Amino acid sequence: MRKIIVFLLIGLCSVGFPTTLYLIFYKAPLQDVLYFNQKIFYYHVPSAFMMFVAIFACGIGSVLYLWKRNPRYDFWAQTGAELAVLFGAIVLMTGSIWGKAAWDVWWQWDARLTSSLLVWVIMVAYVFVRHYGGIGADRLSAGLAIFGMIDVPLIYVSVNIWRTIHPQTSVVPQLEGMMKVTFWISVLLFCAFFSLLFALTMAQRKAMAQMDVIRESALDLGVIE
Amino acid sequence: MLMMMRIMSVFFVITILFPNLVIAQTANAKTTYISPMRQQCMDEMKKDKLWLANIKARVQSDLSYEWQNNNVIEAAKNNRHVIGSYGVIWVLVVIFVLFLFRRHIRMMSELKKLKIQFDTIEKKLADTT
Numbered sequence: 001m002r003k004i005i006v007f008l009l010i011g012l013c014s015v016g017f018p019t020t021l022y023l024i025f026y027k028a029p030l031q032d033v034l035y036f037n038q039k040i041f042y043y044h045v046p047s048a049f050m051m052f053v054a055i056f057a058c059g060i061g062s063v064l065y066l067w068k069r070n071p072r073y074d075f076w077a078q079t080g081a082e083l084a085v086l087f088g089a090i091v092l093m094t095g096s097i098w099g100k101a102a103w104d105v106w107w108q109w110d111a112r113l114t115s116s117l118l119v120w121v122i123m124v125a126y127v128f129v130r131h132y133g134g135i136g137a138d139r140l141s142a143g144l145a146i147f148g149m150i151d152v153p154l155i156y157v158s159v160n161i162w163r164t165i166h167p168q169t170s171v172v173p174q175l176e177g178m179m180k181v182t183f184w185i186s187v188l189l190f191c192a193f194f195s196l197l198f199a200l201t202m203a204q205r206k207a208m209a210q211m212d213v214i215r216e217s218a219l220d221l222g223v224i225e
Numbered sequence: 226m227l228m229m230m231r232i233m234s235v236f237f238v239i240t241i242l243f244p245n246l247v248i249a250q251t252a253n254a255k256t257t258y259i260s261p262m263r264q265q266c267m268d269e270m271k272k273d274k275l276w277l278a279n280i281k282a283r284v285q286s287d288l289s290y291e292w293q294n295n296n297v298i299e300a301a302k303n304n305r306h307v308i309g310s311y312g313v314i315w316v317l318v319v320i321f322v323l324f325l326f327r328r329h330i331r332m333m334s335e336l337k338k339l340k341i342q343f344d345t346i347e348k349k350l351a352d353t354t
Contacts, residue, residue, distance in 0.1 A: 036303060040310045047314070086321045093317070094310040101306035200325060208332055215339060224342040 002199070009196040016189035023182040031179070037101040040094055042182055045172065046190035047090040048116075052152050053194060054084035055119060058126065059149025062142035071209065074138055077145055079201045081126040083194065084148070088120035103165060111158035112166040115151060122148040 024042045031038035058080030064073040095113070096106050107113065122144055129141040159168045175183055218224045270277045286292065 035297070037306055039307045043311065043314055086317060089317050090314050093313045097306050097310045097313065101303065197321070204325065204328060204332070208328075211332065211336060211339070215335075218339075218343070223346055224339070 002203075006196065006199055009192050009199070012192045013189065013196060016185075016192060020182065020186045020189050023178070023185060028178045028182040034102055037098065040098045040101075042186045043190075044091060044094045044098060045183070046187045047087050047094065049187060050190050050194045051084055051087035051091055051120075052156070054080045054087055055123065055145075055148050055152050056080070057198070058084055058123070058145045059152075062145035062149075066139065066142050074142075075202055075205045075209070077142065078130060078205060079198055081123050081130070081141075081145065082201060083197055084123040085120070085127055086197075087194070088116070088123060092117060092120060108165050110164040110166055111162040112155065112164055115155045115158050119148050119151040119155060122151065 020042065024039055028039070028042070030036060031041075058077045061073045061076030061078075061080055064070070065077060095116075099108065099113075100106050126141045126144045126148070129137050129144065133140060156169065158164065159166050172183070215224070270280070
């Protein structure tokens with residue numbers, strides 16, 4: 001069943017990426033302020049959504065791990081953190097390029113950009129702590145993930161609270177016609193892509209953990225050296 | 226004074242490029258903060274007629290049809306940022322997939338090593354029995 005879902009997701013992504021690119025560049029009309037540069041929006045915003053989902057997966061997984069001490073939740077958290085780093089890097093880099101096109105600067109220390117960078121750095125810290133932290137790194141990184149998760153709502157509302165150069169949250173609800181269709185198809189595609197990467201990373205992590213258990217048991221029994 | 230002129234020029238450029246944004250920002254600004262420097266600027270402009278004339282001329286030239294038209298053509302033709310963005314996305318995704326693949330290869334080699342060790346033990350046990 002799991003294999004079928006993975007193959008379905010691979011098929012969906014294989015069809016979805018060319019379809020969305022076609023819709024973005026051939027069907028969606030030019031926006032009347034940013035013109036061609038607005039095309040970045042169709043992958044930039046869904047990447048941001050997926051970054052939020054990944055951080056929530058990491059944060060909720062960490063809370064559950066601290067509470068129940070079940071390694072399954074820890075796998076969730078680790079997978080979420082890795083995907084948050086990937087989608088966060090996409091958001092920050094595409095946003096920076098878009099900023100150069102729209103504002104003529106690569107970076108602005110405004111609320112939305114700074115809080116996004118902060119949460120990305122927290123997620124990178126999580127991954128590094130997990131990799132190099134040694135004993136107790138699981139609990140330490142779980143704490144980091146909770147801090148990251150708390151930052152997500154703040155990122156979302158930052159554009160409405162503070163005066164910022166970044167557009168407000170009203171942009172997506174105001175989309176019309178082909179722009180709206182293209183955007184939501186891109187979001188669905190990114191959901192599928194995220195699910196695929198999540199499933200693969202999670203399966204890999206579980207397999208690694210099982211292998212570690214076998215190796216450690218064999219070492220304890222003196223079966224292998 | 227030069228600094229103030231620069232700030233005002235930037236404001237006018239932003240007004241032209243992102244009218245919706247500026248309207249929203251202005252609306253927010255009204256409800257939250259009114260700069261005490263407004264009156265000071267207006268008083269200074271009343272005193273310094275040349276400065277006022279310079280600002281007016283600058284605004285009029287920035288708002289000219291030609292200036293706006295050039296900006297529109299530039300924005301419509303500019304595709305290097307879009308290509309750069311989509312390129313970056315694919316590069317990052319490929320790096321991530323390669324990272325997963327590398328981890329998979331490492332895991333498979335460890336699994337192979339374990340299997341060899343278990344096979345050796347099994348053979349030894351079979352020989353002794």
